[in-house]
Amino acid sequence: MTKPVVVGLDGSSSSLDAVAAAAHEAALRGAQLRLVHAFGAPPLHALAGGGPPWNPAAAGVRELLDGTLTAAERRADEVAPGLDIARDVTVGDPLTVLEIASRTSALVVVGSRGLNAFGSLLLGSTAAHLAAHGRCPVLVVRGRLNPAGPVLLAVDDAPASEEAVRFAFAEASLRGADLDALHVCRASSPDSYDGPADPPFVTYSESHLREHAEQVLKEALSGPQESHPHVTVRRMPLVGRVRHTLIEASADAQLIVAGARGRGGFTGLLLGSVSQALLHHAHCPVAVVRHKQ
Structure with a gap:
């Protein structure tokens, strides 16, 4: 069975560029495209003050997820119509989640810039860290695209x-x-x-x-x-x-x-x-x- 191509999502424009590149790679391989969205720790204000436990459903996370995943699927379909797409949403450190996903993937694709907020994916040296520790090739989408180049x-x-x-x-x-x-x-x-x-x-x-x-x-x-x-x-x-x-x-x-x-x-x-x-x-x-x- 062909291993999937995994792309990390955080809702940023950079991650949507990564989706486009990942969809292209998946289509070339005849592979499934797996959209991975991982949540890190909840916001500090959600844990402070002795209030009720943090509830993702009540924090607007579901709406955020639906919008992020829908936009990602729409971008992938523009690049490779009819592509087999799977959603993978989990709670955990995004880098750890992607490292684990790399063990059973043909390729992991990420953007070079991420959101500086809750649920962020790529901050500072995270892309480099994933490239160093991933178990499969890691594609970092940056610069301009030149499909005619070598x-x-x-x-x-x-x-x-x-x-x-x-x-x-x-x-x-x-x-x-x-x-x-x-x-x-x-x-x-x-x-x-x-x-x-x-x-x-x-x-x-x-x-x-x-x-x-x-x-x-x-x-x-x-x-x-x-x-x-x-x-x-x-x-x-x-x-x-x-x-x-x-x-x-x-x-x-x-x-x-x-x-x-x-x-x-x-x-x-x-x-x-x-x-x-x-x-x-x-x-x-x-x-x-x-x-x-």
Whole structure:
């Protein structure tokens, strides 16, 4: 059975954009679209003062839910008429609920901005946290949509990129898009320094760095490319500032795919500086694919 595509709702315009993207992904896969709306803790004023227990039905929650879910279903139907849609409304921490949902899903889709209120879904680093800890690929909808652009793949020279490479090929195949695979070697100049997360500065010739980038791409792409011979792949070995180069390249893409390490306990260590930078600054939607150990 095809796993569903899950989208997190909070009633914001950002989450409706996520619904549109999730509906498109579900239609491509022939999968069910699962609308997830989770309530966190009730408002403080509802718990203070020794009044009666907080009652969601009496707090206008039902009306809020009906409006949010109806708007989401209408948006999904505009993108993919006739799509199988399921509603999933629960009380609990939204991030925890979505992490649990990711265990049995093909993809979790969220917006990059959420409501700063009761029932909010994406605040601050929550999107990054979900991308780091989700059990399936996480698509964060941000920037502008360019359906004519390529799928952009950020290739790392570590095992963390293996699942990301396979996901990027599958996405390019589903979308009928070209795949631009980039590996960026940091240039041997002080100007290439992006921040303290960069590796120690070592001087190499640019030709040496480009040869290394070409080798990384060859090794990472050979297997998946044989499995997807119909996908047009452009290998792009580049030398420069890693995060800056990838963010700049995302301006012409319809999607950028990056890996996450999948080890450790802190979001920053799990995602890495490149994935974090893309989630905050990419010009298009970002898919983060966690490495499974």
